[in-house]
Amino acid sequence: MTPDVAPRRGRKGRRARDMGRIVGLVVFLGSLGMLFLSLLFAYAILRASVPVWPPAGEEPLPVAQPFVSTLLILAASVSLHFAGRAKEMAKRMSWLGAAAACATAFLVAQGFLWWTVWSGGWVPSTGGYHSVFYGLTAIHAAHVVPGVVWLLVGLLRTWRARSAGASKMPSLALVSIYSHFLAVVWVVMFVAVFLA
Amino acid sequence: MEHAGHGDAHGHDDAHGHDDDDHIHPEPTTFLSKYVFSVDHKVIAKQFLFAGLFWLAWGGVMAMVIRWQLGYPGRPVPVLGEFLWQENGGALPAYSYSSFFTMHGTIMIFFAITPIMIGAFGNFCIPLMIGARDMIFPKLNMYSFWAFFIASIIMMTGFFVPGGHAATGWTAYPTLSTTIGQPGHGMSLWALGIFVSGASTIMGAVNYITTVIRLRAPGMGYFKLPLTVWGLWLTSILNALFVPVIGSAGLLLLMDRLFGTTFFIAGSSIIQGQGDPILFQHLFWIFGHPEVYILILPAWGIISDLLAFFARKPAYGYKATVFSMAAICVLSVLVYGHHMFTTGMSPLLSQGFMTFTMLISVPSAILFLNWLATIWKGSLHFTSPMLFSLGVVFVFGLGGLTGMYLGNITTDIYLHDTYFVVGHFHFTMAAAVFLGSFASIYFWFPKMFGKMMITSLSKVHFWLTIVPLTYLFGAMHIVGYGGMSRRLFDLSRYEFLWHLQPLQTSISISAFLLGSAQFIFVFNFFYSLAYGKKAAQNPWAVGTLEWQIPTPVPHYNFAEIPLVYNGPHEMSRPDMTDRDWLAQDEPPPSTPAKRGEPEPTAEPVAAE
């Protein structure tokens, strides 16, 4: 096997370090994936235990608003993808900026969605359907928040790095993987909770 | 010599710049960065060890109070009674009893075993045994400890809130654990504490998994890892995958309690809700069954190594041990339903769970075969770690076999939720794991603290532990077989159990003996820490990497990253005459005839 010893130097060392971080992140996302899987499992069990869904006395949730959220989080993900591929610094900066804007907009859209549903009188204690809605979307959003913070910090760092003449945002690959993951989770959630 | 090695590592680091590698960090200079907010895996290991031992003592005292109530129902609790339950004449009230057994279980599982076995020995052993200079993410490692610390504070706070701590049993089944059964804040703090400690565990697990994947020394193939590392690694994988499941259950429970959602609250004649209390049981046991293997796997790995070390023999069937442990990990996911046989689960599902549960006995039997064959025709040195390892084989034999009754729907109908279950899981999860912990502490103490523990005292500790322990949990099986439900404050309401009271009293007496025997350990531990004999570099004469570096271990562990040639227990090789062990990073005197394992070709890079 190849020697994988520390400390390592130069480009090779950095690549090994980045690889280590990516492995770590993938393991962590496995963990996070289990969290969302168990939430979806909970949803499936609740849904299977009643004859009709949404249960009697609960109104179907809006679809248009979460669809906008879906577009926003996908846009953030796509922007990050292009940011990773961009060769020029300025281009990368603008793609990153777009990603950060979309992700923030996603959070705003989610907030607006909760506000609409809540002000319609459908509070979490209404029943199982609304419990699932608030619970799952809130836990997802709680994981988007650190992603947005990470993205903004990254943006700031890239900006600084540009003025210092460096060319690589250190954790771009990591934050992209994380964002893609959350986007996929959201799409599954959107289909499962709002459409199905 | 130590200092030379030390300086070398330091120079090395300076030459190449530590910025490149997360896990290479300069030696801390201030007190805070050295002992408190340390990123050094060895210091974090000690922090986890002390935190775990503190909670172990706390949970142990709770167990003693529980046993007092069961042995001498309604009599004032000695010493503690006067302070805590004055209004009750010093006797333990029923509410406090519930709270005590709940917190005893919670503390022992999440705050004693997890930090000692996984936090302390995971941190200490993994980098040293695979030849790395630290965990791959040292800062994450520190966060893991401090998250555990915050969780500890949250859990501790629960004891002081009005209404008392959680009192639902460690399983926290709703709807008892929702505001219907537990209106106080204790239960919410419990759920939060579990969630935060789970976050800590996941951080640790991510770190361990990645470290083993990325930072093995050159030549250290997966099948040259010490079995300790295998046990800890498999445990980490289970942790990373299944702790989030209890995390989700805890979050949903918190939402039910604080925000009025109805995930677990089902409608009945007096309650409104459309949730499903059984859902929590699913989530809990999807986590809960792997959790028992999470707790026992490190102990299995450690004793597999220790038995080989002190039998002066290579571990018998190394790969079979690894594959058995892995098979058990996979099966552990498929059997969780055996905790729920009485909930009216669908028969088809029940029978599936039953079959898979029974299947676990096959890899377990192979583990036993390997342990026994390892000591067969060995040259057994009955050191204290060896005694405790043999103890694990003995009590885990008892615990594993009594599981046969419970994994089976038919016999489980009678034994479900009785003291039989309590005895069974204490043999497996408590007795086996803590004997394994003691074995590890006695074994690695010299490397951790640079001092030797007092051998005679540790042997006395062993015998005074194993005898009452076997009686204590063995007799619980009899009580359960007599039909006594678990978590009973007092059996006097049940005439058919009256004849078991003398047995209960005898169990309590042996519990007190077991409890007092631990003072020997406490004394030995702290006395040796302060005044112990200075430990040699390799007092046990074994070949794993951590014993090939100076004691105490320098900040950078390995001055040069070792090049690994051999398996972890190359003992009593016929081609060696001067000593009976071969270090992992030492070229074997003659070329091993085994095929299929290529010789390491890489040069020791760090030797440049």
Place this chain on the structure above:
Amino acid sequence: MNPEERGFGSGVPALDVSEHGHHIDGLTNYINIANVIFFTLVVAILVWACVAYRARRGARAQYVHGTSKRDFLMAAVLGAVVFLGLDLAIVFQGSRALEESIWRYPTRADNPLQIEILAQQWAWNIRYPGPDGRFNTADDAVTLNDLRIPVDRPVLFNLRSRDVIHSFNLPNFRVKVDAVPGITTRGWFRVPSNDPDLLGMGFPRPVRFNIACAQMCGWAHYAMSGYVTVYKTDEFERWYAQAVIDGRLRYTDPRTMEDADLRRREEEQHWGWDFQDWGEPRPSEPAAQARGEGAHGGDAAGENERPSEGAAAAGHEGGE
């Protein structure tokens, strides 16, 4: 034998007076024997190895890795013995017991005594349907923590919980079924009049046993006890007839009550529901499953308003 000495069926294990209990005890004994053999073997090897192979001057351990064909064969044989002798044997015996008796619920032809049990913190509410065979009517017999049953007749019970999860545990009848809020679970047992343990306890005089709760249900979990009394058939019928009369005397139709608070309290006394019969059990899937259509929705929507309507909303066919 003196009945006083054997009172309440104590023993290790607790005495068993049910028809199906011997399946459970028999399988337990099988595992006992298998376990004793295995454990003796393990301990014998352990002790032998510790004595015979203790470190001695000049002696050297054998250098083997246990990877030869012979070792592999040994592991395979052990695996096979455990798999066939323990696993399969236990699974087959267990499944046979389940399918032959434990999950073979009595059908209408067996004329079971139907009972509804509502668990609450910390008591067992027990309801008999009365002569009309329907629950939640004026002729129900209702008791608290006091289950009375005849010999030789299957007792089929439905179980629900009012607040938290309980577990209806009759150790001497080898019955243990969880009572879960929101779903209805069920169980059954039968006491043969010629059971030697029952006769040993003084039958045909009435014999008493304990009811216990097996699931942690709050701080007074330990106090959630009750009694089962086994009667001769004619004595049981006599008690039942009297209990029905008592029930009628105490009965008030809540709809006639003016005071809202009193009415609510009275309604709470009518906790009965439509007995779920589950139909004829199919041999392959004896349907212990209670959840499904209506059990949930019916509960939540109906029972808070009016118990009887709630039961009707559940949409299940009547008990009898």
